[in-house]
Amino acid sequence: MSSMPVAPPPPNRYQPVPRAVxxxxxxxxxxxxxxxxxxxxxxxxxxxxxxxxxxxVNRLISDFDSVTGQELDSVDMRYRLAGIVQSAALIAxxxxxxxxxxxxxVNAEVFAPEYHAKKRGWTIWGxxxxxxxxxxxxxxxxxxxxxxxxxxxxxxxxxxxxxxxWLMTEFIGWAAGRQYARATTxxxxxxxxxxxxxxxxxxxxxAILAILFVRRLTQMQHEKALRGPSAPPFVPNLPAL
Numbered sequence: 546m547s548s549m550p551v552a553p554p555p556p557n558r559y560q561p562v563p564r565a566v567x568x569x570x571x572x573x574x575x576x577x578x579x580x581x582x583x584x585x586x587x588x589x590x591x592x593x594x595x596x597x598x599x600x601x602v603n604r605l606i607s608d609f610d611s612v613t614g615q616e617l618d619s620v621d622m623r624y625r626l627a628g629i630v631q632s633a634a635l636i637a638x639x640x641x642x643x644x645x646x647x648x649x650x651v652n653a654e655v656f657a658p659e660y661h662a663k664k665r666g667w668t669i670w671g672x673x674x675x676x677x678x679x680x681x682x683x684x685x686x687x688x689x690x691x692x693x694x695x696x697x698x699x700x701x702x703x704x705x706x707x708x709x710x711w712l713m714t715e716f717i718g719w720a721a722g723r724q725y726a727r728a729t730t731x732x733x734x735x736x737x738x739x740x741x742x743x744x745x746x747x748x749x750x751x752a753i754l755a756i757l758f759v760r761r762l763t764q765m766q767h768e769k770a771l772r773g774p775s776a777p778p779f780v781p782n783l784p785a786l
Contacts, residue, residue: 565654567770573645574763580638581756587627587634588749594620594627595742602735631745643669645759650685652766653692660692661685683708686762693765707758710751718744 601620604611647668654661663671663685671681683704690701721740728734 565651565658567652567655568648569767569770570645570648570652570763571767573641573648574759577638577642577645577759578756580634580641581752581759584631584634584638584752585749587630588745588752591627591631591745592742592749594623595738595745598624599735599738599742602731602738606731606735639672642755642759643672645763646682646686649693649762649766650689652770653689656766656769657692661688663688679712686758690762690765693762693769695765695769703754703758703761707751707754710747710754714744714747714751717747 597620601612601616647665650661650665650668663681667681668685671685672678674681686704686708687701690704717740721737721744724740725734725737728737
């Protein structure tokens with residue numbers, strides 16, 4: 546008698562979660578801190594360039610003939626240079642920050658896998674995707690912070706202040722950019738430059754808070770790793786968004 550054909554097993558609906566491996570974030574944190582310090586320096590240069598541009602526009606409004614073509618070219622060159630160095634510093638910092646952010650997120654799974662509402666991939670895509678980038682990175686950062694903290698370290702005021710300043714800088718910077726692009730009169734340029742100056746000043750504070758956040762979270766993970774595991778090193782995550 547021929548045997549009955551056996552139906553193949555149904556496909557597994559859930560892919561296995563990659564194993565979480567504890568790796569030191571200290572070296573990456575130092576690199577991110579240095580790059581954020583460079584961002585602060587470029588922002589300070591940008592604030593100076595903004596002020597010089599604003600002063601020149603004020604002179605144009607009050608006495609047009611008091612400004613020479615050479616001064617206009619010099620101030621414009623400094624303003625453009627500030628934008629270039631700012632962009633370069635932000636891109637370099639952003640790349641290294643994302644590597645660090647992913648590292649501490651994976652480490653946090655080793656400490657407390659039950660804390661995480663978002664999958665690891667959102668440590669990257671959460672910053673890129675429109676709309677969700679307004680809260681996904683903070684949610685991941687908060688989960689990582691709580692998983693890495695002791696009971697007396699659960700308050701995340703530093704994280705909240707950094708995230709609030711980051712969002713404020715992004716919104717005001719977006720509005721200032723549109724305002725500057727649409728400006729046609731000296732008075733409109735004057736108002737736009739004032740907004741740009743405020744954005745660059747806020748970015749300095751946000752970058753400093755980011756340094757403190759990176760150093761504090763890294764220190765918490767380092768200290769927790771040195772104490773050794775208090776629970777099994779890995780428990781598979783439940784399916785998450």
